[in-house]
Amino acid sequence: MSATITGYHNLELKPYQISLQELKIVKKINEHTKAFFTGIVSEDQKDKYIEMTEAQTPIEINQRGVSTDNVSVFKGIVTNIKVKSVRDIYYIEGEALSHTYLMDIKQKSRSFQNKDMTYQDLINNVINEYSGADCNDTVTRGDTIKKFIIQYQETDWQFLKRMASHFHTGLIPDLTSGKPKFYLGLPESASSQKIDNFHYSVGKNISGFWYSSENYLQNVTDTDFIYYEVETDAILDLGSEIDFKDRCFYVRESSALMHDGILKHHYILAPKIGLSHNNIYNHKIVGASIMGKVIDISNDNVRVHLEIDEKQNKDEAYWFPYSSIYTAEGNSGWYCMPENGDYVRVYFPDKQEENGIALNAVRQDKEKTENNKVDNPDVKYFRTKSGKELMFSPEEIVLTGKDNEVFVRINEKYGIEIYSTQPVKITSKEGIEMDCQKKIIMAAQDEINISCKESKISMDGATHINGSKVKIN
Known part of the structure; x- marks a missing residue:
């Protein structure tokens, strides 16, 4: 924590050499830190600064120290810049976001199907795509994801915010780094920082308490949603532990604004439970x-x-x-x-x-082949990988055991055909009836045998009739 009074004279803004006129820095959990600045620029530099600013141009705002090293107030990348002229004075206006913004540009889709994967492994899988990126994870403590998780048309920042909400916490950008580094959960500190004798106001988020207690958080009371708005010259980090009015609070939001040439810091302090976040869902899915x-x-x-x-x-x-x-x-x-x-x-x-x-x-294969029978919508097929098939056409039904070798055809014009290159066996524990209005034809190349008890008719070129009694009319 720095309590040095900060004015224009002890603030430097890199890479722009300007006379700083206005400055605003806004910090919120789950959001990229934002910086807005206005300054006077010389006429010979006005075009140069526009031309030199490109995608991912880094920017730093530092508080110069007298007896100590400079204190970083903001590190990020420029997202918008313009120069305007007012009565022959050139003003440069710029906007910047913390380096975590690099993770919030491209929408991606991918799945994480291993239920035994830890949240830390999932996070590392996501941030490995960014040079120098790092996540200081203070909450997952080796927990596994335990279910199917998908990143669907989400930026990596949106996705990781959703993962953090599984623990009812959020992401906090690390402004001391020139890389996309952040905390998942509140930063851990050895001791709390004490502030007092400052202007403040107090409030209670009743609607937030109702919604969270009814849907996400158990065992909370409305006093957990009390918050203080404090104004101080001290520089406090988002999520840091604060000793205020002899109670423990945490910095939930922060904004710094130049007023009368002095950089004033406004903080919202809340109990730890008041920094909890409800579950976030991806409704695109x-x-x-x-x-x-x-x-x-x-x-x-x-x-x-x-x-x-x-x-x-x-x-x-x-x-x-x-x-x-x-x-x-x-x-x-x-x-x-x-x-x-x-x-x-x-x-x-x-x-x-x-x-x-x-x-x-x-079906992915659209080519017409013998087994890819999709050329006639009037013909319906149910077919297995092993060649077993049931076919329905407007004229017939064909049940196939093996293509061209074993099948039963039921045709509305030609009747029923049973064809097999292998034996055909018909077995019944009761009776089998054959009723024909015209004629029955039984033909065999080698032999026909008909038997019942002791009676038998055998035809193998000659006809043999055997029985205990044979009657011929």
């Missing part, structure tokens, strides 16, 4: 479906390599329930699982991504 390839099957569940992921370890993949056409809790229903390598859609019915279900296997 509601109703979304994502294509994926089946990589494992068990009972009525499937593991899926989603198309949004570059790779997916089969043993770490999440088991999604597969929704068939009709499923009953008893003995009825339709059990027809996709094959490994088939493509399905994973559908998310609500904001809880772990409630996703796999459904609707989707």
Whole structure:
């Protein structure tokens, strides 16, 4: 904590050499720290500063020390800058955000399917894409994610805010670093900082208490939502522990504003529970479906390599329930699982991504081949990987055991055909009736045998009739 009175004379702003006129710095949990500045620039520098400012141009605001080193007030990147002329005086106006803004630009989609993955591993997986990025995690303490998690059309910053909300906490940018570094949870400190004898006001967030206590937080009281607004010259970090009025509070929000040439700091202090955050959900996922390839099957569940992921370890993949056409809790229903390598859609019915279900296997091969029978919409097929098939056409039904070798054809014009290159056996424990209005033809290349008890008729070129009694009319 720095209690040195800060004025224009002991503030430096890099990389711009300007006469600072106005300055405002706003800090909030889960938001990038914002800085707004206005200064007078010389005529020969006015165009140079516009040209030199590019994407990711770093900016620093420091408080010069007299007997101590400079104190960093803000580090970030310039997001907007302009120069204007007022009565031949050139003013430069700029806006900047903390380096965590680099994580809040590109929307991404990917899944984390390993339920045994720790939150710390998940965070590292996300921030590894940013040079020098780091997360000081003070809350997860090795906890695993325990469920399917998806980042869907979210920036990394939005996604990590949502992960932090699983612990009812937030993200705090680290302004001492020139890289995208942040805290997940409140920074840990060895002791609290004491402030007193300053202007303050007190309030209570009743609506916030009602909503949080009814939906997210248990065992809280309205006194947990008391807050103090304090004005001081001291520089306090967001989330730092403060001893105020003989009670322990934490900095929930902060804003610094130049007033009468002095940088004044306004803080909102609240009890630790008052800094809690409600669960955040990604409502973009509601109703979304994502294509994926089946990589494992068990009972009525499937593991899926989603198309949004570059790779997916089969043993770490999440088991999604597969929704068939009709499923009953008893003995009825339709059990027809996709094959490994088939493509399905994973559908998310609500904001809880772990409630996703796999459904609707989707054909990817559109080429016409002997087994890719999709050229006639009037013909319906139900076919397995092993070649078993049930075909419905406008004229007939064909049940196939093996293509062109074993099948039963029911044709509305030609009747019923049973064809097999293997033996055909008809067995009944009761009776078999054959009733024909015209004629029955039985033909065999080698032999026909008919037998009942002791009677037998055998035809193998010659006809043999055997029985205890033979009657011929």
